[in-house]
Amino acid sequence: KAGVTQTPRYLIKTRGQQVTLSCSPISGHRSVSWYQQTPGQGLQFLFEYFSETQRNKGNFPGRFSGRQFSNSRSEMNVSTLELGDSALYLCASSPSGQYEAFFGQGTRLTVV
Amino acid sequence: AQSVTQLGSHVSVSEGALVLLRCNYSSSVPPYLFWYVQYPNQGLQLLLKYTTGATLVKGINGFEAEFKKSETSFHLTKPSAHMSDAAEYFCAVALYNQGGKLIFGQGTELSVKP
Numbered sequence: 503k504a505g506v507t508q509t510p511r512y513l514i515k516t517r518g519q520q521v522t523l524s525c526s527p528i529s530g531h532r533s534v535s536w537y538q539q540t541p542g543q544g545l546q547f548l549f550e551y552f553s554e555t556q557r558n559k560g561n562f563p564g565r566f567s568g569r570q571f572s573n574s575r576s577e578m579n580v581s582t583l584e585l586g587d588s589a590l591y592l593c594a595s596s597p598s599g600q601y602e603a604f605f606g607q608g609t610r611l612t613v614v
Numbered sequence: 615a616q617s618v619t620q621l622g623s624h625v626s627v628s629e630g631a632l633v634l635l636r637c638n639y640s641s642s643v644p645p646y647l648f649w650y651v652q653y654p655n656q657g658l659q660l661l662l663k664y665t666t667g668a669t670l671v672k673g674i675n676g677f678e679a680e681f682k683k684s685e686t687s688f689h690l691t692k693p694s695a696h697m698s699d700a701a702e703y704f705c706a707v708a709l710y711n712q713g714g715k716l717i718f719g720q721g722t723e724l725s726v727k728p
Binding site: 506508533534535537544545546547550552557558560592594596601602603604605606607608610 | 716
């Protein structure tokens with residue numbers, strides 16, 4: 503089975519712009535979660551989608567949003583980018599009823 | 615609130631020595647516990663997990679961990695370190711009533727000296 507695929511791998515954006523990141527989960531996985539990883543804050547949970555519904559949400563401002571499509575693929579969007587949004591964004595998928603998450607390689611976002 | 619504490623942000627061992635990475639959790643309900651490894655510029659790879667049953671769990675690459683409820687710990691060990699084990703290791707907790715949300719520790723960077 504192919505693993506979790508995230509695109510793009512690297513992204514440079516200007517402060518104030520918006521960005522959309524994409525995640526294709528492992529085939530058959532219906533749960534997709536997103537995490538932000540920074541040196542200062544570590545790994546922080548953004549949100550989780552299951553069958554196109556947001557099931558859980560972390561403590562991030564409304565500029566961070568996501569969605570899931572009927573094929574389980576997911577996107578996250580960050581609007582009005584700030585310098586502090588520079589991070590590695592990780593997507594993970596999980597089999598139904600299981601709690602372990604399988605991670606993609608991440609998207610490295612740099613805001614300048 | 616649930617939390618995960620990894621003791622030691624950096625651990626250094628010699629090749630062939632015992633690896634011990636410490637993880638303690640705080641949870642009001644029995645958690646599911648995980649160890650992940652991250653190599654530079656990569657995502658996280660699942661090393662092992664504890665959900666129910668046997669408290670000593672074995673994972674990939676010779677790692678194992680023991681769930682000790684009385685100590686709220688889930689320490690990761692490997693009898694003999696290899697140079698390729700150098701990476702960052704994360705302990706994580708999931709709760710049955712919080713869907714797919716994982717709470718991570720701050721990570722421990724493992725260095726292996728030749």
